[in-house]
Amino acid sequence: MNIKKCAVCGSDEVHTEDPNLPTMKCVNYLMELGNPLIPGGTPSKKYRFILVLGDWSSDGHEKSAEYIIESNKEVGLFKQAYKDSCKKLGIQFNINDDYTGRNLEWSQEEEYRVCTEYEDNALNGTVRDILEKHSCPIIEELEKEGGSFRLSTDQFIRLLMWFICLSMPKDTEWKEVPVSNPYPYLNGFWDDDLNETFGYGLFV
Secondary structure (H helix, E strand, C coil): CEEEECCCCCCEEEECCCCCCCCHHHHHHHHHHCCCCCCCCCCCCCEEEEEEEECCCCCCCCCEEEEEEEECCCHHHHHHHHHHHHHHHCCECCCCCCCCCCCCCHHHHHHHECCCCCCCCECCHHHHHHHHHCCCHHHHHHHHCCCCCECCHHHHHHHHHHHHHCCCCCCCCEEEECCCCCCCECCCCCCCCCCCCECHHHCC
């Protein structure tokens, strides 16, 4: 028997014949992921939650919109990952609690926020530089559009989810789905874990 790296999962396992054949441990792992190519595998479990943008608490401009996100990860992971990414990059998309760890004065905080004030739907220079440093794909997209760095709702959602996924497991997948059924909220509505407002400045 030779010890070779498994071509399926990349782990070092004992293979008796073809090194491209997965071990039973690998097979079980893929079955848990719901890989349909593995006998007995089932479709991956999908989770849905609501991303709310704007003034969900109706104590400002009172405009908001809800978007359904479908993912292979549950909403609690996204909530923690948002906070972790705020700390990692030093910027945030919410107004209230400071998750960046910068401990700035109130007058300085806006420099490190994204779309948090009324009719504020553009990225400032500081935020742009930080996002570009981390190879954010939305920055390149905005530059090709003329460099105004004003975000559409679609771009904001993709930017926010890219930001969150920086602190999510590598196999995280997500997409927006056109569904209006009730799902847990990612943010806002007095949630115990992430009672925050995103995209306040998008509504003009």
